[in-house]
Amino acid sequence: MAEATRVAVPDSVLLASLPSTAPSSSPPKPPRASPLPTSPPASTAPKSPSPPSSTASSPPPRRRRRPVRRPRHPRRHPRRLRRDRVPRPWPRRAHAPTEPFVYRLYEIVRNYGYAFKAVCNEKFGDGIMSAIAFSTKVEREDDDQGVAWVVITLRGKW
Numbered sequence: 001m002a003e004a005t006r007v008a009v010p011d012s013v014l015l016a017s018l019p020s021t022a023p024s025s026s027p028p029k030p031p032r033a034s035p036l037p038t039s040p041p042a043s044t045a046p047k048s049p050s051p052p053s054s055t056a057s058s059p060p061p062r063r064r065r066r067p068v069r070r071p072r073h074p075r076r077h078p079r080r081l082r083r084d085r086v087p088r089p090w091p092r093r094a095h096a097p098t099e100p101f102v103y104r105l106y107e108i109v110r111n112y113g114y115a116f117k118a119v120c121n122e123k124f125g126d127g128i129m130s131a132i133a134f135s136t137k138v139e140r141e142d143d144d145q146g147v148a149w150v151v152i153t154l155r156g157k158w
Contacts, residue, residue, distance in 0.1 A: 120158075129156035 096106045120129065137153040 124158045127158055129154075129158060131156065133157035 096103055121127070134154070134156040136155065137151075139151040139153070141149045141151050143149060
């Protein structure tokens with residue numbers, strides 16, 4: 001058996017050897033419309049003069065809007081230090097605690113804190129109470145009717 005030899009032929013040579021019109025079963029496509037606008041046919045009727053208008057001119061070209069640059073998600077920025085990764089000396093709490101007694105203490109400070117501050121500033125002058133040189137005392141007190149009251153004393157250096 002004779003071996004067949006393969007020869008590389010460029011595509012342009014193959015395309016040139018094809019017949020110019022190939023028979024097809026589909027109907028021929030209509031010619032494409034010209035992309036350039038065509039002028040309307042000239043009419044034989046005389047044109048009436050139209051009043052000049054400022055809207056007859058084409059509107060100014062629209063400016064291309066720059067896309068809004070949105071910040072990337074913090075997880076996708078490993079080089080930046082995220083705010084929630086900064087070490088803090090206290091626990092991060094997003095809301096008040098759910099334990100009732102601790103919640104009441106939060107509520108007392110939230111409602112009366114500015115009043116306490118105003119009274120202390122009036123009596124001692126501008127400053128703050130120390131939380132380092134600080135002591136607290138909790139006592140029980142009964143009133144005339146036998147109802148128990150709690151007395152919480154906060155003692156801090158001014």
